[in-house]
Amino acid sequence: MTDPFDTLGVEPRFDLDLRALEQRHRDLSRALHPDRYAGAPAAERRLALGRAIETNDALRVLRDPIRRAEALLQRAGLARGEETQQKASPALLMEMMESREELSEAARKRDRARVARLGDAMRAREQATLATIGRAFAAAGGEAAQLKGVLAMLSELRYIRRFLDEVSAIEEELTDPI
CATH class of the missing domain: 1.20.1280.20 (HscB, C-terminal domain)
Incomplete structure (x- = not known):
């Protein structure tokens, strides 16, 4: 999985502002919404859909303190799981x-x-x-x-x-x- 902090473009820290995180996710979701790519070539639509999925996955990780901590540990070079x-x-x-x-x-x-x-x-x-x-x-x-x-x-x-x-x-x- 890609780094959830990078995916959402937020500072990698444990004490995230969850409201700001939700707002960042909404902004990215709006930009990546499939309706915006309806007339785009198939490859571009697939890319946008993939990024939207990554964005949703990143939000799920960063909302959960355990998974957020694991992501930070992984960034520091400590394996997780x-x-x-x-x-x-x-x-x-x-x-x-x-x-x-x-x-x-x-x-x-x-x-x-x-x-x-x-x-x-x-x-x-x-x-x-x-x-x-x-x-x-x-x-x-x-x-x-x-x-x-x-x-x-x-x-x-x-x-x-x-x-x-x-x-x-x-x-x-x-x-x-x-």
């Missing part, structure tokens, strides 16, 4: 297992308030982790050696996201009539 994901620490795994057990118990007892509290606590942790990742990118200035710690934070963020997905599913289930 399954093969470079750091293993979660035993302490994190134990903590997540205990949190999931507590969530499961709250769901089994249909305790909406407890599910909500667990979700709120994990959302706060997600925000704190995102802030820490942002500070790490800002401090590293693109230096690959200083960014290796971000890999562990991304691993934690993935566990947090999975937990929050479970919370959402349980909350949806608890609001459905029996």
Whole structure:
């Protein structure tokens, strides 16, 4: 995949202004819209369509903080994906297992308030982790050696996201009539 920052023409940084990113995407989408190329030769239409697809893909990557961080790590020369994901620490795994057990118990007892509290606590942790990742990118200035710690934070963020997905599913289930 092409570099999403280059595709959208935005500065490669973790703390992107998402509103400005959306506006940049809209501007590019308007310029690349197929209607603008209706009378153009087939090759030009295909090129515009390909660029429009790349633009949409780039937006999806940069909207997601995990994928945005991976794109920045790749720019810094650190490979991304399954093969470079750091293993979660035993302490994190134990903590997540205990949190999931507590969530499961709250769901089994249909305790909406407890599910909500667990979700709120994990959302706060997600925000704190995102802030820490942002500070790490800002401090590293693109230096690959200083960014290796971000890999562990991304691993934690993935566990947090999975937990929050479970919370959402349980909350949806608890609001459905029996």
